Amino acid sequence: MRIFDTTLRDGEQAPGNAMTPAQKLEMALHLEALGVDCVEAGFPASSPSDFEATQRIARAIKRSRFATFSRTRRNDIDLAVEAGGIENHEVQMVATGSDIHLKYKRGITRAEAVSEVATAVSHAIALGITHVSVGIEDASRSEDRFLRELTETAVGAGATCIILADTTGCMVPQEYGDLIAKIRSWVPEGVRVSTHCHDDFGLSLANALAGLEAGADEVQVTLGGIGERAGNTPMEELAAVLSYKGGHYNLHTDIELSEMYRAYTALRGMINLAEPRNKPIFGTYAFGTVAGIHQQGILSNPATYEYVEPENFGRERSLLIGRHSGRSILRHLLEDLGAEVNENTLHDIYRRHVADRQGSDCEDLSVLRKRLEAEVRDRPAELSTTL
Structure with a gap:
C-alpha cells in the first residue's frame, strides 16, 4: 500500500507548525529518504511561501512523487502547475462533500459542486497532469447519492485517485471502513482509493486501518501525527503496525523505520514542538x-x-x-x-x-x-x- 505524506501541508498549516520554504525542502528530503510514495509540498495558491516551497521541492524530489493542494478552481490549478510543472506531479484538489459545507462554507448547491469537480479535473488533465486526485472534504458526513455523483464525475473526467476525508474526525472504524468499501465498489480497478483521517476521537490510525481492510490503496499520514486540531494519522504508528502486523493485513510499506525518529527530531526542531512523554514510538518514555x-x-x-x-x-x-x-x-x-x-x-x-x-x-x-x-x-x- 502507498504512503502519502501531508506533513508539509495539513501538518504545516496547523497552529504553531509553520515552516519556511527552506525548512519544507529539508523535511521533504527527509520524507523522501524514509521511503514515502508521495510528499505533499503544500498549497501554492495560498501564499508566496507555499509557491516557493513547491518550486524547491519539485526540483529536488527524485524517488518520491510530490503533490500539491488546490481548490476546484482553474487559477489554483494553474498556480500549482506553474510552481511544480507536470513531471512527477500529483495535483490534489478538494471537493466540497457535505451539505453542511455546501450551505455554511461555500454557499453553493450540490449540482454546482459536482460541476466544479468535472471542470477542475478536466482542466488539470488538459494541462498535462497525469496524476489527479480528488479529495472529498467532509466525506464522512456526506450522503451516498451525492458522494457517488462526486466520485463518478471525478473519475469520468480523468481523476486517478479518490480521497475520503474524515475531516472532523467524527467516524469510528466500522463506519469509516464501510465508507471506503462503498467508494471501492464505485470506482474501476486502477483508480486509487485513499484515506485522510483526523484524530479528534483518537481514532485516526484505527480508521485508516479499517479503510485498508475495506480496500483502500493509500493512507495519508503526517510525521508525528501533526495536523489540524488533534492531528492526522501518524506515519510512525501506521508503519509500526504494518511492520509487526503486516501478515494480519497482508500489506506492507517500504518506510525506513530506523530513520523516522531522526526525521521527527528534525521536524520538532523546526516547529519548536515539545517531545511528549507517552506518545507511541516517538514519546520520551515510549521505551x-x-x-x-x-x-x-x-x-x-x-x-x-x-x-x-x-x-x-x-x-x-x-x-x-x-x-x-x-x-x-x-x-x-x-x-x-x-x-x-x-x-x-x-x-x-x-x-x-x-x-x-x-x-x-x-x-x-x-x-x-x-x-x-x-x-x-x-x-x-x-x-x-x-x-
Missing part, C-alpha cells in the same frame, strides 16, 4: 520504565514488557530510577560494578537511593550508577568488590 516489576522482567528478557522493539525505530530502551523502582535494578548495577552485597546492605542502599526519594521525578540509570561507583570506592569493607 522507558521506572516500575520495579517491569524492570525485573526487562533485565531478564526485554520481550517480557516490550512487543515493539526500540532498536527497530532508532530508539534505545531506558530504565529509570524513581520511588517505584525495585531492588532488581540495584542488584543489576552492583553486579555490573563487580560488587557483592548482602541483603542488609542492599536494603540500606535501596532505602537511601530509591525508597526515600522525594517527589515523583525519576533519573537516568547512569546518574545512579555514578553514585554507586562512589560507594563501591568509598566503602570497600561493606561492599565486597572484585574491582
Whole structure:
C-alpha cells in the first residue's frame, strides 16, 4: 500500500507548525529518504511561501512523487502547475462533500459542486497532469447519492485517485471502513482509493486501518501525527503496525523505520514542538520504565514488557530510577560494578537511593550508577568488590 505524506501541508498549516520554504525542502528530503510514495509540498495558491516551497521541492524530489493542494478552481490549478510543472506531479484538489459545507462554507448547491469537480479535473488533465486526485472534504458526513455523483464525475473526467476525508474526525472504524468499501465498489480497478483521517476521537490510525481492510490503496499520514486540531494519522504508528502486523493485513510499506525518529527530531526542531512523554514510538518514555516489576522482567528478557522493539525505530530502551523502582535494578548495577552485597546492605542502599526519594521525578540509570561507583570506592569493607 502507498504512503502519502501531508506533513508539509495539513501538518504545516496547523497552529504553531509553520515552516519556511527552506525548512519544507529539508523535511521533504527527509520524507523522501524514509521511503514515502508521495510528499505533499503544500498549497501554492495560498501564499508566496507555499509557491516557493513547491518550486524547491519539485526540483529536488527524485524517488518520491510530490503533490500539491488546490481548490476546484482553474487559477489554483494553474498556480500549482506553474510552481511544480507536470513531471512527477500529483495535483490534489478538494471537493466540497457535505451539505453542511455546501450551505455554511461555500454557499453553493450540490449540482454546482459536482460541476466544479468535472471542470477542475478536466482542466488539470488538459494541462498535462497525469496524476489527479480528488479529495472529498467532509466525506464522512456526506450522503451516498451525492458522494457517488462526486466520485463518478471525478473519475469520468480523468481523476486517478479518490480521497475520503474524515475531516472532523467524527467516524469510528466500522463506519469509516464501510465508507471506503462503498467508494471501492464505485470506482474501476486502477483508480486509487485513499484515506485522510483526523484524530479528534483518537481514532485516526484505527480508521485508516479499517479503510485498508475495506480496500483502500493509500493512507495519508503526517510525521508525528501533526495536523489540524488533534492531528492526522501518524506515519510512525501506521508503519509500526504494518511492520509487526503486516501478515494480519497482508500489506506492507517500504518506510525506513530506523530513520523516522531522526526525521521527527528534525521536524520538532523546526516547529519548536515539545517531545511528549507517552506518545507511541516517538514519546520520551515510549521505551522507558521506572516500575520495579517491569524492570525485573526487562533485565531478564526485554520481550517480557516490550512487543515493539526500540532498536527497530532508532530508539534505545531506558530504565529509570524513581520511588517505584525495585531492588532488581540495584542488584543489576552492583553486579555490573563487580560488587557483592548482602541483603542488609542492599536494603540500606535501596532505602537511601530509591525508597526515600522525594517527589515523583525519576533519573537516568547512569546518574545512579555514578553514585554507586562512589560507594563501591568509598566503602570497600561493606561492599565486597572484585574491582
